[in-house]
Amino acid sequence: MTHIDPRSARGAGLFIRLAYWVARRRLGRVPTPLGIMAHSRRVLMAAGAFELAAERARAIDPRLKALAELKTATIIGCRFCIDIGSSLAAKHGISEDELRDLPRHRDSARFSVLDKQVIDFAVGMTDAPMVVPKPLFDALRAALGVPALVELTAAIAWENFRARFNHAMGAQEEGYSTKMACLLPAREPAEHPV
Numbered sequence: 001m002t003h004i005d006p007r008s009a010r011g012a013g014l015f016i017r018l019a020y021w022v023a024r025r026r027l028g029r030v031p032t033p034l035g036i037m038a039h040s041r042r043v044l045m046a047a048g049a050f051e052l053a054a055e056r057a058r059a060i061d062p063r064l065k066a067l068a069e070l071k072t073a074t075i076i077g078c079r080f081c082i083d084i085g086s087s088l089a090a091k092h093g094i095s096e097d098e099l100r101d102l103p104r105h106r107d108s109a110r111f112s113v114l115d116k117q118v119i120d121f122a123v124g125m126t127d128a129p130m131v132v133p134k135p136l137f138d139a140l141r142a143a144l145g146v147p148a149l150v151e152l153t154a155a156i157a158w159e160n161f162r163a164r165f166n167h168a169m170g171a172q173e174e175g176y177s178t179k180m181a182c183l184l185p186a187r188e189p190a191e192h193p194v
Contacts, residue, residue, distance in 0.1 A: 001170060001172070002032055002036060002169055002170040002171055002172070003168075003169055003170040004036050004039065004169055004170075005035075005036075006030070006032050006034075006035020006036055006038065007035055007036070007038040007039050012038065013041065015041060015044075015045065016038045016041065016044065019034065019038065019044060019048060020034070020035075020038075027176075029174075031080070031084070031174060032080065032171050032172075032174065033080060033162070033165065033166045033169065033171045036169050036171070037165075050158060054151075054154060054155060054158060057151045057154075059144075059145070059147035059148040059150070059151045060144065060148040060151040060152050060155070061148075062092045063092045063093050063094060064114070064115070064118045064152065065092075065151070065152060065155045066085070066088055066089040066092040066094060067089065067094060067098075067102070067115060067118055067119055067122075068118050068119065068121065068122040068152060068155060068156050068159070069081075069085055069088075069122075069155055069156070069159040070082070070085040070086065070088075070089050070094075070099075070102065070183070071102060071105070071119050071122040071123060071126075072122045072125070072126045072156055072159040072160055072163060073085045073159060073162075073163045074102065074103070074183050074185075075122075075123065075126045075127070076126065076160070076163040076164055076167055077163075077167060077185060078162075078163035078164070078166045078167040078171070079167075079171070079172045079173045079184055079185075080166045080167075080171035080172060080173060080174065081159070081162055081163040081166055081167075082173070082177075082182065082183050082184050082185075083173035083174060083175070083176045083177050083182060083184065084174070084176040084177070085159075086099060086176070086177035086180065086181065086182040086183060087176040087177045087180070090177075090180055095110070096180060096181035097110055097181075098110045098111065099180075099181040099182070099183060100181055100183075102119070102183060103183065105119045106120075114143050117136060117139055117140055117143070118140070118152065120136055121136060121137075121140055121152065121153075121156065122156050122159075124136065125153070125156045125157065125160070126156070126160055137149075140152070
C-alpha cells in the first residue's frame with residue numbers, strides 16, 4: 001500500500017486528466033506513481049516532459065537501455081519499477097533467461113561484453129557513493145559513441161529518480177509482468193513503528 005493515495009481525476013485540472021488519459025491509452029491504466037505525482041502539477045509536468053523526450057531519444061539501443069534501467073531498479077529495490085521494467089525489457093528483446101541472469105550478469109554467458117559493461121555502468125551510477133571507473137566509461141564511449149553514452153547516462157539517472165521516488169512512496173507491483181520472469185525481491189517483514 002502506498003504512503004499517499006493517488007490523486008483522483010475528479011476535480012483535477014485539464015493537464016492531470018490529459019496525463020491520466022495518455023497513461024490509460026499507453027498502459028491500459030493509470031500507474032499509481034503517476035497518480036501520486038499528480039498531487040504536484042509541476043512535478044508531474046517535469047516528469048512527463050522528461051519521459052516523453054527520453055522516449056524519443058534514439059542513439060542508444062533500446063535493449064541496452066532497458067537492461068540498465070532494470071538493473072538500476074533492482075539495486076534500489078523498487079517493486080513497481082521492477083514489475084514494469086521486466087515487462088518493458090521483454091518488449092525490447094530481453095529473454096526470460098537473461099532476466100533471471102541479471103543479478104549475476106558478470107558470470108552469465110547470455111550477456112555480451114557490451115551488455116555487461118552497460119550493466120556495470122548502471123551499477124556504478126546507482127551505488128552510493130557513485131563510482132564509475134574511468135576505464136569502463138572510456139570503453140562505453142568507444143563502443144557506443146558520445147550521443148548514445150549521454151542517452152544511456154540520462155536513462156540510468158532518470159531510472160534512479162523514478163525508482164527512488166516510487167520506492168519512497170511505497171509503490172508496489174501492479175501486474176505488468178504477470179506470466180513472465182520478474183526479479184521482484186521477497187517481501188520484507190512489516191516495519192516497526194518509529
